[in-house]
Amino acid sequence: MYISFSCFYTITGLARRKKMAFELLPEDCFVQILSTTTPRDACRASVVSSTFQSLADADAVWDKFLPSDWQQILYRLVNPVEYSSKKDLFLRLCNPQLIDGGRKIFSLEKSTGRKCYVLSARELSITWAHNPRYWTWKQFPESRFPEVAELRTVWWLEINGSINTSLLSPKTVYGAYLILKLAPRAYGLDSLPSEVTVEAGAFKSQGSVYLRREDSSKQYIEQVYCLNRVEALRSRVSEGEKRGLWMCQDGWIEVELGSFYNDGRIGAVKMSLKEVKGNHLKGGLIVGGIEIRPKY
Numbered sequence: 001m002y003i004s005f006s007c008f009y010t011i012t013g014l015a016r017r018k019k020m021a022f023e024l025l026p027e028d029c030f031v032q033i034l035s036t037t038t039p040r041d042a043c044r045a046s047v048v049s050s051t052f053q054s055l056a057d058a059d060a061v062w063d064k065f066l067p068s069d070w071q072q073i074l075y076r077l078v079n080p081v082e083y084s085s086k087k088d089l090f091l092r093l094c095n096p097q098l099i100d101g102g103r104k105i106f107s108l109e110k111s112t113g114r115k116c117y118v119l120s121a122r123e124l125s126i127t128w129a130h131n132p133r134y135w136t137w138k139q140f141p142e143s144r145f146p147e148v149a150e151l152r153t154v155w156w157l158e159i160n161g162s163i164n165t166s167l168l169s170p171k172t173v174y175g176a177y178l179i180l181k182l183a184p185r186a187y188g189l190d191s192l193p194s195e196v197t198v199e200a201g202a203f204k205s206q207g208s209v210y211l212r213r214e215d216s217s218k219q220y221i222e223q224v225y226c227l228n229r230v231e232a233l234r235s236r237v238s239e240g241e242k243r244g245l246w247m248c249q250d251g252w253i254e255v256e257l258g259s260f261y262n263d264g265r266i267g268a269v270k271m272s273l274k275e276v277k278g279n280h281l282k283g284g285l286i287v288g289g290i291e292i293r294p295k296y
Contacts (some may be wrong), residue, residue: 035064062086091219114169120145157275170264175295179288186284198258205258
């Protein structure tokens, strides 16, 4: 059972004004109160006094904030982490860590302790990705993973990923985002909208997005073959819900694939982006992976 925030802040506020009131509260009771809040609240409480800090940093508090399978997660790390306390371990896991042979990245959301994952391009199912005529695998200094997939030329574009909900935090709304870059030679990617979907059990989220740079959409259109035919196709395409596409601080582009609620039931979440309705060629798409993180 979670304690109300008003009750928690009443206690900490009272302790700030009159420390004698805090001395009447048993230490194990206060530790129990902190463990039912959030990592952010525990950090706030630690600045009240040195006594609060020692209690707020207790392993009994931070053990509640760590995921229940934290030991299995440590076993999956590519580079082992050393830690001096449960709080230290929590903070280290808030930094992205390569797991599963470098094919995924795991981290914790610092304010809540909820799990976040990034699936590498190698962890995805990309149509014709193993044919060097269509896709190439290469090292990319700006990537979070050892390899990325770069589209040479293809007319059928389809990228799929999946993750089991048992790996994620329960009772949490998650968003799924395709991580990509557009090479300078990119062409044909925005002549028709790409369809994006997220499926979790019986739930299915659908939408569409144009893969384009904000300042150069015309550049792509001029390079598309049979422009008149493509424009005719556009008028017949049902785009559905428009999805976001934005530039991140690290220079990569995030494409919102959709969102879903993890109700705790075990099953696979399927995520995809595809554009298969146009017969024109596409190229210059660099795929870094798919990120699954809590969404508010």
